[in-house]
Amino acid sequence: MKDLAVIETILRNRTHFFVEIRDGLGLNEKMRAMLISSLIFLAIYGAVMGSSASLWQALSSAAKLPILFMATLIICSPTLYFFNVLFGSNQSLTQNVALMLTAITVTSVLLLSFAPIAVFFLLTTSGYQFYKLLNVAFFAICATVGVLFLSQGMRIVSAAGEEGARARRWVMWLWVIIYAFVGSQMAWTLRPFIGAPSMKFELFRQLGGNFYTNIFASIGEILGFFVVR
Amino acid sequence: MSDVDCVLARIRTQLKLDSETEQEILAEIRSHLEEAVAQAQAEGLDEAQALARASARFGVEEEVGRDLQATHAGWGTADAVVAAALPVLCALILRWLAFAPDGTAAGWLQVLSRPVFWIVALAALLLPLVRFGRWRYALAGWAIFWALTVISVVSPALRW
Numbered sequence: 001m002k003d004l005a006v007i008e009t010i011l012r013n014r015t016h017f018f019v020e021i022r023d024g025l026g027l028n029e030k031m032r033a034m035l036i037s038s039l040i041f042l043a044i045y046g047a048v049m050g051s052s053a054s055l056w057q058a059l060s061s062a063a064k065l066p067i068l069f070m071a072t073l074i075i076c077s078p079t080l081y082f083f084n085v086l087f088g089s090n091q092s093l094t095q096n097v098a099l100m101l102t103a104i105t106v107t108s109v110l111l112l113s114f115a116p117i118a119v120f121f122l123l124t125t126s127g128y129q130f131y132k133l134l135n136v137a138f139f140a141i142c143a144t145v146g147v148l149f150l151s152q153g154m155r156i157v158s159a160a161g162e163e164g165a166r167a168r169r170w171v172m173w174l175w176v177i178i179y180a181f182v183g184s185q186m187a188w189t190l191r192p193f194i195g196a197p198s199m200k201f202e203l204f205r206q207l208g209g210n211f212y213t214n215i216f217a218s219i220g221e222i223l224g225f226f227v228v229r
Numbered sequence: 230m231s232d233v234d235c236v237l238a239r240i241r242t243q244l245k246l247d248s249e250t251e252q253e254i255l256a257e258i259r260s261h262l263e264e265a266v267a268q269a270q271a272e273g274l275d276e277a278q279a280l281a282r283a284s285a286r287f288g289v290e291e292e293v294g295r296d297l298q299a300t301h302a303g304w305g306t307a308d309a310v311v312a313a314a315l316p317v318l319c320a321l322i323l324r325w326l327a328f329a330p331d332g333t334a335a336g337w338l339q340v341l342s343r344p345v346f347w348i349v350a351l352a353a354l355l356l357p358l359v360r361f362g363r364w365r366y367a368l369a370g371w372a373i374f375w376a377l378t379v380i381s382v383v384s385p386a387l388r389w
Contacts, residue, residue, distance in 0.1 A: 008306040013245050058325065
């Protein structure tokens with residue numbers, strides 16, 4: 001229940017939460033709570049995504065989705081830290097990671113809130129492309145809100161050092177773009193998450209193509225321009 | 230504002246819960262406080278003294294508020310998490326346990342003879358029922374998803 005209390009504080013009383021991160025209060029407890037909650041919520045959503053194909057795909061996606069988010073976080077966190085330090089931030093790497101985990105936690109909670117809707121469409125529709133685009137839309141919405149939380153958190157946490165504050169805001173938004181690119185490439189590397197109905201279960205699919213061309217192809221098929229094989 | 234209201238207002242400043250839970254907690258404290266005040270007045274104390282004694286039994290308002298916050302924090306989120314996750318997990322369990330991986334009902338009767346099916350089904354049923362009051366939305370969602378799962382398997386033509 002203590003872990004969920006942390007989530008409740010993020011959602012209801014975020015300013016207080018960010019101020020505690022800025023002051024370095026209970027960082028380890030907060031990070032542990034956010035990590036555990038995010039892993040569970042992402043695993044549940046991963047299982048929902050994979051359930052459109054097979055039980056193995058559901059289990060595989062339940063394991064891969066948390067890995068996707070955590071691996072992206074680990075890869076991108078030093079960049080944000082060093083650029084922030086370069087522009088006058090006095091935050092530690094742990095404080096930076098706590099802020100990024102806050103964004104991931106918000107994203108994962110929102111994804112969980114979309115899980116019943118995803119299951120509803122999973123049960124009542126049979127279109128693979130539609131289900132894939134629906135999930136991409138859910139991810140886009142949740143990640144956007146998560147990033148807005150990160151932006152607000154950065155503003156509050158770095159409020160103490162006004163020097164370079166403007167540059168740090170720019171750095172944060174540039175970092176978000178990098179994070180999105182790394183995340184989408186990581187998702188492409190770890191695919192499949194949903195599992196095409198015409199293909200056998202694979203833990204990882206052969207590399208080739210990229211995330212964006214695949215999404216455009218799916219939109220093309222939904223609109224009736226062509227059929228994706 | 231009465232004296233009891235003032236005590237409750239001070240406790241409330243420490244609470245950051247959903248308004249429904251806050252109202253429930255404050256209503257309970259109010260009834261205990263009023264009972265204690267009435268008892269103290271029956272023993273011959275005036276209203277101010279009675280309230281002071283009743284408040285002292287509860288403790289310093291700010292501390293009481295902080296304790297209540299620590300005790301109840303997270304329950305609102307737990308309700309929402311359970312309401313979202315439980316029906317989803319139960320629907321997925323039914324989908325993968327009761328029906329063949331391709332989503333058809335083939336072999337569905339044999340599933341009924343498997344003890345694991347009944348253990349999971351009973352656990353999934355009993356879990357929300359144990360805390361029915363708080364998890365009523367989860368139970369409703371769970372029922373809808375199980376019904377949808379069965380309908381989608383029995384009548385696949387209904388799927389879009």
